[in-house]
Amino acid sequence: MGRIFPRTPDFYARLNAQCDLAVAATEVFVTYMQGADEDVARRVLALEKQGDTLKADNMTTLHRAFATPIDREDVYRSIAAIDEILNYAKATVQEMRVLQLEPDEHTRAMADLMHRGALALQQGFACLADDPLTAEQHADAARKTERATEKVYRRALGELFDAEHYRATLTPEQQRSADALAVLTGELNARETSAVSSAVGFVLEILKRREVYRHMSNGADRVARAGEVLHDIVAKIA
Template sequence: MMENEANAKPATSTSRFSRLLNAIFPRMPDFYGLLDDQSALAVRATAELVAFMETGDEVRAREVRRLEHEGDKLKARNIDLLHRSFSTPFDREDIHRAITAIDDGLNYAKTTVREMEILEVEPDARMLEMARFLHQGATALQSGFGKLKSGPSEAERDADAVRKAERRAEKAYRRAIAELFDPQQYARDLAERCKEPGEDLGLLLEPMDRVACGAVVQGLSFVLEALKRREVYRHLSNASDHMAHAGDILHDIVVKSG
């Protein structure tokens, strides 16, 4: 009995000492895991974006928006933990930059579907192509952050893959813009979709005779459609830019770790 009591005292003392140490030097959060959580969410959101571009399904668009809101919560959590952390496994500023860049990419994925809803723009082949490159970049980014803890040198290939995906998205963006302002391409698209150019615009031109009114409506419809789609293409391009920026930060972390 006495022996057991004697053994218990050092344990209590050790426990108090541990609590004191934890109060002075709080346990460091798992920033590797936190960034992996955030990039994994970006993978899910961009996968939903690709599915929306493939189908035009509003359910997919809502899921992109929901995941972006979830991403805002992750960002707030991660930044709060960073601010309260006594120490970090790698550069504190790089962690903050990575948290912000991943969230920025998610924001542009959400605003892409919001712009399409507001402007009543349907998905097209170029939007799908750019969304797929964005998803490729997000997937490579998660792979890279997932390797930081155990094998940071291997994450460099993933950082390069993120940047390559962005360059491909940028090329797709340029092709999309070139096609967008091609009247013949616009006419082919109308024919494929069996649609008439902006019937509502005719109401603005009622004083004109029918032939002149039709010609002006076709011209205005072409310009308006081009401007609306250009906004969507730019959102997708910006999303890829932010994903590539996160890839650059991953590269910086790898270099500093070496």
């Protein structure tokens, strides 16, 4: 009979492997947000590359499979959704490197929430086959991290556009960046040059950090999306 009906691939195990990798990548992502260490950044990128390989292998297996243990479309959506989490961790690290931004309390908080969401997905997919109702609880936990991230994001934006907060928390690196802008204000006196340079530095900081904050908020959306896929699967099989 095996020659007529090929063995069904263990997609539960394959999705679990993807979740394990997402947990590993977001854990390193959290570490990166402690100090923007370049070696840690490379580890995030390496794990994301492993994720691409695993995703491609799972997609190929899905396309060739005669049958699947759950709806084929749900397997596809799960594979893609879990991989997106790694993609956003990688993209955030790359943005911070290009923009030469140091982590702050908000990026640390959002990275931690992304990791917690990945952990919830890992637990949910791990018990999906044997205990789908418990998997639903983990799916809900993953979705809640997106709502928590949105609160952090709004708070971060509020502080970002607060000039008083910027002055109070100005780092030496930010001060050097502002001082470097003096070349743009050569016709002004020293006091005016300092004021304009600081103002332009403030605006540049807003633009750069807002981009990173927005990207991390979108990453949280991907965690929630994976939680929604898990929820949909449970609704069909429970």
